[in-house]
Amino acid sequence: GNSVTQMEGPVTLSEEAFLTINCTYTATGYPSLFWYVQYPGEGLQLLLKATKADDKGSNKGFEATYRKETTSFHLEKGSVQVSDSAVYFCALSFYNQGGKLIFGQGTELSVKP
Amino acid sequence: GAGVSQSPSNKVTEKGKDVELRCDPISGHTALYWYRQSLGQGLEFLIYFQGNSAPDKSGLPSDRFSAERTGGSVSTLTIQRTQQEDSAVYLCASRIRGTSGTEDTQYFGPGTRLTVL
Numbered sequence: 001g002n003s004v005t006q007m008e009g010p011v012t013l014s015e016e017a018f019l020t021i022n023c024t025y026t027a028t029g030y031p032s033l034f035w036y037v038q039y040p041g042e043g044l045q046l047l048l049k050a051t052k053a054d055d056k057g058s059n060k061g062f063e064a065t066y067r068k069e070t071t072s073f074h075l076e077k078g079s080v081q082v083s084d085s086a087v088y089f090c091a092l093s094f095y096n097q098g099g100k101l102i103f104g105q106g107t108e109l110s111v112k113p
Numbered sequence: 114g115a116g117v118s119q120s121p122s123n124k125v126t127e128k129g130k131d132v133e134l135r136c137d138p139i140s141g142h143t144a145l146y147w148y149r150q151s152l153g154q155g156l157e158f159l160i161y162f163q164g165n166s167a168p169d170k171s172g173l174p175s176d177r178f179s180a181e182r183t184g185g186s187v188s189t190l191t192i193q194r195t196q197q198e199d200s201a202v203y204l205c206a207s208r209i210r211g212t213s214g215t216e217d218t219q220y221f222g223p224g225t226r227l228t229v230l
Binding site for chain 1: 144146148155156157161168169204206208217218219221222223224
């Protein structure tokens, strides 16, 4: 079946450090890929998405590129801030399957000043 | 405009009782989803509505779980004879069903935290 695997957390970084959170997927076909973020005490919100191979999603300084060859969608940010501390979820969906999201297990990021 | 709302925000119940969780999607959104977030299982899909029909119920964990949607709007998730393993945060999301084939964003509600004692 379809699934998403993320690097395990928690990840602790110093402010201004470079961030990578790995995400790989297993799917039959070519899904749309997403990163969702959950800030402390808040609901899930979409961070960025890519709907086809080689697309790059970006938002708030975060980027991820849809790599069909390696079935990956790694999240990167060049310089993290304390306010980026949150739980990050990678997810996939197929429009022709109703668009339900299949999530990875989440990666908790803590950024220290 | 208003986002997705859910009620109650917290629910504590005793094992064996029935509970109802409510979701009000964004106005005009025809697609509605229920998910469950728990420590052991992460974020899991439960059920998907398109309008009032549920073409995908594959994520419901047992026949104690059911959901309905009326008027293409409000949805209720019902858990009968609750068990301790049902304790989780239940999330609702809605989406405009696009016609172009591209993915539209799912907007999530704040969730209902269910605790079964």
